Amino acid sequence: MKPSSAKVIEETHAAISDVVSIREQTTFQRLVANQAIWVAAALLALVIFMTWLEPSFGTTDNVTNITRNFAPLAIMSLGMTVVIITGGIDLSVGSVMGLVAIVTGLLLTWHHSWYVAFAAGLLAGLACGAFNGFFVAYVGMPSFVVTLGMLSIARSLAVVLSGNQMLYQFGPDAPIVRAIGQAKWPLHAPAGWAPRWIPELSSHFWVMLILAFILGAVFIFTAWARHLYALGSNENAARLTGVSVDWIKFQAYLFSSFTASIASLLLLGYSGSAINAMGTGYELRVIAGTVIGGANLMGGYGTAFGAVIGSAFLEVIRNALLMAGIDSNWQGAFVGMFIVIAVLLGMQTSGTSLLAAIREWIVWKRS
Amino acid sequence: MALLDVRSISKSFGAIRALSDVSFSVDAGEVVGLMGDNGAGKSTMVKLIAGNFPPTEGAIVVDGKTCHFHRPVEARAEGIEVVYQELALADNLTAAENVFLGREIKKGFWPFRILDKQSMIERAGELFAELKSETRPRDLVKKMSGGQRQAVAIARARLSNAKLVLMDEPTAAISVRQVAEVLELIRRLKSRGVSVMLISHRMPDVFSVCDRIIVLRRGSKVADKETATTSPEQITGLITGAIREA
Numbered sequence: 001m002k003p004s005s006a007k008v009i010e011e012t013h014a015a016i017s018d019v020v021s022i023r024e025q026t027t028f029q030r031l032v033a034n035q036a037i038w039v040a041a042a043l044l045a046l047v048i049f050m051t052w053l054e055p056s057f058g059t060t061d062n063v064t065n066i067t068r069n070f071a072p073l074a075i076m077s078l079g080m081t082v083v084i085i086t087g088g089i090d091l092s093v094g095s096v097m098g099l100v101a102i103v104t105g106l107l108l109t110w111h112h113s114w115y116v117a118f119a120a121g122l123l124a125g126l127a128c129g130a131f132n133g134f135f136v137a138y139v140g141m142p143s144f145v146v147t148l149g150m151l152s153i154a155r156s157l158a159v160v161l162s163g164n165q166m167l168y169q170f171g172p173d174a175p176i177v178r179a180i181g182q183a184k185w186p187l188h189a190p191a192g193w194a195p196r197w198i199p200e201l202s203s204h205f206w207v208m209l210i211l212a213f214i215l216g217a218v219f220i221f222t223a224w225a226r227h228l229y230a231l232g233s234n235e236n237a238a239r240l241t242g243v244s245v246d247w248i249k250f251q252a253y254l255f256s257s258f259t260a261s262i263a264s265l266l267l268l269g270y271s272g273s274a275i276n277a278m279g280t281g282y283e284l285r286v287i288a289g290t291v292i293g294g295a296n297l298m299g300g301y302g303t304a305f306g307a308v309i310g311s312a313f314l315e316v317i318r319n320a321l322l323m324a325g326i327d328s329n330w331q332g333a334f335v336g337m338f339i340v341i342a343v344l345l346g347m348q349t350s351g352t353s354l355l356a357a358i359r360e361w362i363v364w365k366r367s
Numbered sequence: 368m369a370l371l372d373v374r375s376i377s378k379s380f381g382a383i384r385a386l387s388d389v390s391f392s393v394d395a396g397e398v399v400g401l402m403g404d405n406g407a408g409k410s411t412m413v414k415l416i417a418g419n420f421p422p423t424e425g426a427i428v429v430d431g432k433t434c435h436f437h438r439p440v441e442a443r444a445e446g447i448e449v450v451y452q453e454l455a456l457a458d459n460l461t462a463a464e465n466v467f468l469g470r471e472i473k474k475g476f477w478p479f480r481i482l483d484k485q486s487m488i489e490r491a492g493e494l495f496a497e498l499k500s501e502t503r504p505r506d507l508v509k510k511m512s513g514g515q516r517q518a519v520a521i522a523r524a525r526l527s528n529a530k531l532v533l534m535d536e537p538t539a540a541i542s543v544r545q546v547a548e549v550l551e552l553i554r555r556l557k558s559r560g561v562s563v564m565l566i567s568h569r570m571p572d573v574f575s576v577c578d579r580i581i582v583l584r585r586g587s588k589v590a591d592k593e594t595a596t597t598s599p600e601q602i603t604g605l606i607t608g609a610i611r612e613a
Contacts, residue, residue: 221481222481222482226464226468226471230459230460230464230465230468231457233459233460234455234456234457234458236455237456238469240439240455241455241468241469242439242440242469243468300457300458
């Protein structure tokens, strides 16, 4: 009797699990649920459409342009993604860029070597990040307030330090600085080996790619990232399980400022000059790119791929509007619309999202 | 010797005396119910044992060792795990990820120490099987039922080979079927020799799994009785103060 009754129990268990539990997601379903994949698809469609509509859009030169233009924003989006996963926001990144550029520019003007200048700029940026991180993580102030303060402080310091002048007489290391910002690979003939159809990609783009791969690997493989996601979703739970919440939050703001510093140094090299207005308004573009890439402003979700794709999408829209001959004043309206659409698509926080509806429809069709 | 021995503990928060002179003990493999009305001092008691703060007076003795906990980590090191009322789980992670949160299994060497996801999923699967829970390691906690969430939280406690698991209102906000599931989980823990302290308002739950019931009223212990020797009516009387002491 006993074995058979045990078997009956097993069977009812199986039946219950069929009814109540959710099935494990298949790879396909996971892709469908991923906002970044949809944005990537939209991006691809846009690129194909524009190439067909406007021959000058698909040229290798324009690819070089677009990839260089969005790379600094994407680099900063990587940092912003980490902050947004913690449930915070970093409004100071644009101003940090300005401060980093001015500090680096000043040291170059004073004839210091490029690496001293770059290190000093980086340190200034990291100091801003440490300030943000300290007050958000350890003092417990809202990130919006602290980074808004830093937005103002860093910009003001940049203006004061520069004496409100543009810095461009960079001393002996000026060619090296410019080489870093303007480098391309692979080069076309006669300087290089690459055939015409391969675009020359800027150093900005390669730096972005390397950072994105590193951050992507960190997100997937490390316990640090697991703790980051956990504290973004339920800070109290993370704390109770012994995760060093404050330290990780602090690091998030430090990393965000680090990416802003890197972006600033690349742009400084590209233009060969430092202005205190560098990065003005970038914080909003960076946040827009990050959110379009699928990061959840409530915390707990975000990917490196999404950060890159979101920023690329914004730049391609901007570029496409220019190419299509639409007045550049319209850009803001389009970008704004896409931010709303992107959040509507994802809507991980409340309400029924379009994506969830589509996902349910697909699951229903397949079962 | 008792696993946990609470010796004349008092706790004051400024002028408020949350607990005064409470003593009791919990043996290995024993399920003890801690009951009392709101404000009776149950939560304070749990937090003291869990190491959130030290007592004002008295001592907590675990396995014959007098302990002065200042942080939850210290209590955990002594084999005391808490399953919190507002379950300490991260919704956006899977069951296995939650079980191993803060103590991930890693492989490789620095700086390439990476997560050993497969081992964690397998180990979590074993724990759920041991708890006879219908929980799959790869499922997101967000999509789980209350009972499954409890299983994840309890699996966390099992993972660390806890000697004593404190459960704060585990059956407060879940369906009847899930309550049965949670009570079954408690029995499984007991059968593995783990002691459980169940903090609950629900009389039937306490009576169905607990060996002994302790009642607190206004910060003092008013009863400590074997379940077999008491009745829900008596316990209700003790909680409300209709019966002064038993």
